[in-house]
Amino acid sequence: MxxxxxxxxxxxxxxxxxxxxxxxxxxxxxxxxxxxxxxxxxxxxxxxxxxxxxxxxxxxxxxxxxNAAVRAAMHAQIDRIAYAHTAFFTSAPMEELADNLIADAPGKLSHVWFTNSGAEAADAALKLTRQYFVDKGEPERQIIIGRRAGYVGSTLAGLAAGGSDIRRKPFLPMLPTNTAHIGPAYAYRGMQDGETVDDFSMRSARELETKIEELGPSRVAAFICETIVGSTLGAVPAPEGYFREIRRICDRHGILLILDEVMCGMGRTGSRYAFTEEGACPDLVMIGKALAGGYAPLGAVLVSADIHDAIRDRTGFFWHGHSFHGHTLACTAALAVQHEIRDRDxxxxxxxxxxxxxxxxxxxxxxxxxxxxxxxxxxxxxxxxxxxxxxxxxxxxxxxxxxxxxxxxxxxxxxxxxxxxxxxxxxxxxxxxxxxxxxxxxxxxxxxxxxxxxxxxxxxxxx
Ligand SMILES: Cc1ncc(COP(=O)(O)O)c(C=O)c1O
Structure with missing residues (x-):
């Protein structure tokens, strides 16, 4: 500049x-x-x-x-207690926010893991994936497939799973190498002359199946991408039918589907979870940004019951955590933001x-x-x-x-x-x-x- x-x-x-x-x-x-x-x-x-x-x-x-309601809720909470470490205590704002997020989450999504940012949500989703397969007795599942020209956060794991070459380039020698990428299903540039949307959609989704077969289906752990591509392409939704086919492919090979809704979720597209407009439900959903409306830093991963229960029944805890996990004031802000969106319709x-x-x-x-x-x-x-x-x-x-x-x-x-x-x-x-x-x-x-x-x-x- x-x-x-x-x-x-x-x-x-x-x-x-x-x-x-x-x-x-x-x-x-x-x-x-x-x-x-x-x-x-x-x-x-x-x-x-x-x-x-x-x-x-x-x-x-x-x-x-x-926003007056969010400010008032945060003032009231900070006068009581701003923060207590979640190794020792839970809090009403964290519990109510988790209930609120799960109340209208479809499928088997049953629990919420809180983070401080969207990028941390990507790391948490990837580590949840790995621990799930280790706990389930499938430790050979190690590979994460992402999409070229995608973005799921700026941590090393996020850069590795995301596919933005420009952002990855200086850090390539430091990135985890257990990743592979397919194309971004980007109609403006990717659709061929004479191809219908349906054909383009199926061709794009089947790139995943080809990649899984190339890598060995029992070695792949998850496919991760944004439901609507944000900063790297500029608001690019998937073609109709793409995510339904992606879900079928993941199911066929026992692979988890992680959708990144850090930018497009929490109402931005007109639905609380953008994937509900796609007819396919993921196993893990990353959220952030509009979750707490910018009034506090907060991200989260919505986790399906199968993953939560496998980790609970085997290890008994998730090998992960941050000092500010489930931060009371941040959860208060997010709860107030979510109530405002609902109350003001x-x-x-x-x-x-x-x-x-x-x-x-x-x-x-x-x-x-x-x-x-x-x-x-x-x-x-x-x-x-x-x-x-x-x-x-x-x-x-x-x-x-x-x-x-x-x-x-x-x-x-x-x-x-x-x-x-x-x-x-x-x-x-x-x-x-x-x-x-x-x-x-x-x-x-x-x-x-x-x-x-x-x-x-x-x-x-x-x-
Ligand atoms: C789709 C997507 N995922 C993840 C992130 C990372 O979120 P954060 O900046 O809160 O770490 C972003 C941020 O722009 C994003 O747009």
Whole structure:
């Protein structure tokens, strides 16, 4: 980002990174704005400027930034007790949250293992898988199959199971090697001429079976992927029927299915669990981000009874844990967030606002010479930017379209989540929009209008 010039921030009283002791994400940017307050879907910086949070950060802030009920619940809890280690105590917020999450979880999902983040949920899901097979007497099951151009978290195990080459590259010598990958079922780039959606769906799912046979079915432990691909591809749902076939393949070979709903779960697509729209139930589900709405860090893994019971009956405990497992204040925040979503009946708004966003994105960009695809579900929508629509050719990465777009969007007062082109998946520069569930029609209009302006400015500057 450094070659793109400084954000027009000096007047905004931004923090100079050069003089900051905090290890910032972008070490060569000159300044970064300081967030001082939240007001619904807006974040306010030190100069008083308001930024519409069009992506809920990277997805968490599903209730916006100033929810009164969540704040009150957290204040009340912190006055009683903020935290007690779960080796010695449980707490009402953790128990109630687990009940709440399991109450409408389908299939055999019966228990919740809490983590502090989505990436830790990936590690926990992988270790649950391994311990389940060891406890069950199938220790030869060691291989995890993921998908190319997927993302399940930034820990070493997460990077190994996820398939984002760019993110994996510097750390490759340190990554666990018990992983293999199949394609991402990414229709915009992967569907062949003349192929139907059904054919594409079956062809993509059967890649899993081929990979399992190649590796040896008794050696494979689990298949892990995002129900809807988020940051690496930009809101790409699977083609119809894909997950039903994936489930059949996993069952046929005794392999666990782990779905990552850290970004797309907890209501983002209009259903609490996005996989319920796919007609297939996983054995383990990773959640995070919108679980506690950004009011506290919290992730979790929903675990099926078979896995829980095998570990209980053999080892008697899960060989895993963190100091802040089931953190009382974080569970309080999450419980309040989940109650707010239900009490305010936000699901209809997620669907209506999602349709509105989808409609306005099509109205603004369907004929845009540099927008190749518009896709997504509910309040998780993405656009893919290309240099040449007919051939789907991408802009060269050096043009930094996504970084320029992010900068112009921020200058216009819009937060959106953009990433660059990637050779491994073919994806072009892309933008994720994931506004809070409380978003109103005029906010959606503001998002699309400012995104359009930001894209045009980025292209004007770079092309
Ligand atoms: C699909 C998915 N899985 C896992 C993670 C990791 O979550 P966290 O950043 O909380 O570790 C993310 C984060 O962006 C994600 O989008």
């Amino acid at each position: 450094s070659d793109l010039g400084s954000f027009s921030q000096s007047a905004d009283m931004a923090v100079a990174i050069e003089h900051s002791a905090a290890f910032h994400r972008d070490l060569v940017a000159q300044t970064i704005r300081e967030a001082v307050a939240g007001d619904g879907v807006y974040i306010i910086d030190r100069s008083g400027r308001r930024f519409l949070d069009g992506s809920s950060g990277s997805g968490p802030s599903c209730l916006g930034h100033s 936000l699901y209809p708004n997620i669907r209506t606002a999602g349709d509105h966003l989808d409609w306005l994105l099509h109205e603004r960009f369907a004929e845009h010479p540099h927008v190749g695809d518009i896709r997504g579900r509910g309040l998780m929508q993405g656009i893919e930017i290309v240099a040449h629509r007919p051939t789907k050719r991408n802009f060269d990465a050096s043009r930094q379209i996504h970084a320029r777009l992010t900068r112009h969007a921020l200058d216009l007062g819009l937060i959106c989540y953009a990433s660059g082109p990637s050779p491994e998946s073919g994806v072009g520069d892309h933008v994720l929009l994931m506004p809070p569930y409380i978003v109103e029609p005029h906010h959606i209009e503001e998002i699309v209008d400012k995104l359009g302006q930001a894209l045009d400015r980025a292209l004007e500057e770079a092309v």
